[in-house]
Amino acid sequence: MKAAPFEYFRASSLDEAVEALGTPDARVLAGGQSLVPLLNLRQARPSLVVDINRVDELSFLREENGRLEIGALTRHRFAETSAVVRSEVPLLAEALGYVGHVAIRNRGTIGGSLAHADPAAELPAVMVALDAGFTVHGPDGERIVAARDFFLGPHRTALAPGELLTRISVPPHRGGWAVEELSRRSRDLALVAVFVTVTMSGDVCESARIAVAGAGPTPIRPLTAEKSLAGGPLTDDAIALAAELVATETDPPGDLHAPAGYRREMAAVLTRRAITRAKESA
Template identity: 55%
Template sequence: MKPASVEYHKATSIADAVDVLSSTEDEDAKVLAGGQSLVPMLSMRLARPSVLVDINGLTDLDYIRRDGDWLSIGALTRSRAVEKSAAVRDAAPLLSEAMGFVGHATIRNRGTIGGSVAHADPAAEAPAVLCALDAELVITGPAGARTVGANDFFHGFLTTAVGPDEMLTEIRVPVLPAGTGCAVEELARRHGDFAMVAVFAAVTVGDDGRCTDARLALAGTNPTPVRAREAEAVLVGSGLTAETIAQAAQAAAGVTNSANDIHAPAEYRRDMASVLTRRALRRAASDANVVV
């Protein structure tokens, strides 16, 4: 199929993009970033906006900056740039590792981290890893900029806190503390496919060997990315042992809420959430120099 006809607007600034988004009747203008999700949806007529607002010329949205304890990433930064950035690897290695699972290199060369987050596919890596990292998302609209925590940003399947007259402009990631180990474990039919289940884990270990902080997020298992809070609570204050990790893995499986679909029954995803959580936690512990 071919896309339906659509008016094309090349944005000259963030203000110009917001102006077009907010002045389009029926609120059906769409931002065009890397086009890796939107263009196939247009071609299949799953999306039929009347106006496309192309933000690819907004180079002021393409940056990665370390500012003290925060990493700021412009929404138009290509996924491959985030994956390969030394600043990201240093401040948030979980994010670097996660971005390597997004499709194939050619898709990451064009697709943007902002597009991936705004699209909010429940099986996508960027939304879930940003939940694990307690990232903040900066949304800009006619009333100016506002910030929403990643864990409040994803409202449902392909639905976020971004209003029809707004756009995502920046992703802010707190730097992980020293003594933190990270790991991503993902199950997909083929490398580069969307995850059937993915687990993003970060554990911080204190001088006495106990876990002082744990973050666990899952993708592919719920209509939105989800934090496994009960599993995190099992770990915090305890040693990272085979027993506590097994207990946390069981608790993580309990948060899954998927329907049976053409890829897998819900029960299989739940079991895989437990298996992958165990693997991710063992690897994260080892990354934090704990022998399990």
């Protein structure tokens, strides 16, 4: 199928993009790895496509005030191979390697993956695990939204009409981390994926953060499981308990790819593996 007719505007600055997005039913085009298929399937029928690929001010990756600041237009592959990302937020670097294939990651952008808000996608869950903050720009200026408040449902975010995601601010994490993902074929969207960070003090887990993709309408942050790990050693029993708690805190969909019960069970299995690996890497 071919896309339904739409107007096209190539913005050369953030101001131009925001102004164009004031048009009713306008849609941002970043890497196009999700939007173009949606257009061709006529599941998206925007009146205007606002291409931000020449908005250079949205393409950056730097350390600032001890945090990693990422422009929304930064390509997946650029971030994945960045020495700063690998040393400051290795969980993000590892997770990026699970997003589609290299050809997809060469074009796809960090902001596009977040704005697309696929419940099975890696990056929304990673940003929720890392307590990232998102800057969005709209006709009334700029505001900051915490990652945990950004994802409202499948493909639904806190972006208001006319708003654009511009910057992702990520606190560093240099403790232990792990990604565990189950998909039907290598690098397909996840059936379930689990992202874990742990901060250890000797044998004691000071804090743990867990996020699960593919197990609910938005990324799940199982706080009860996290709390059960904090303040004690990561014994096999502690890890098994946390994994069971994760399963109870998920709300997975059942569909033709996998029934809900299977996803819930896999969330527990992957959590157990991820915490064990995170502990080893700490």
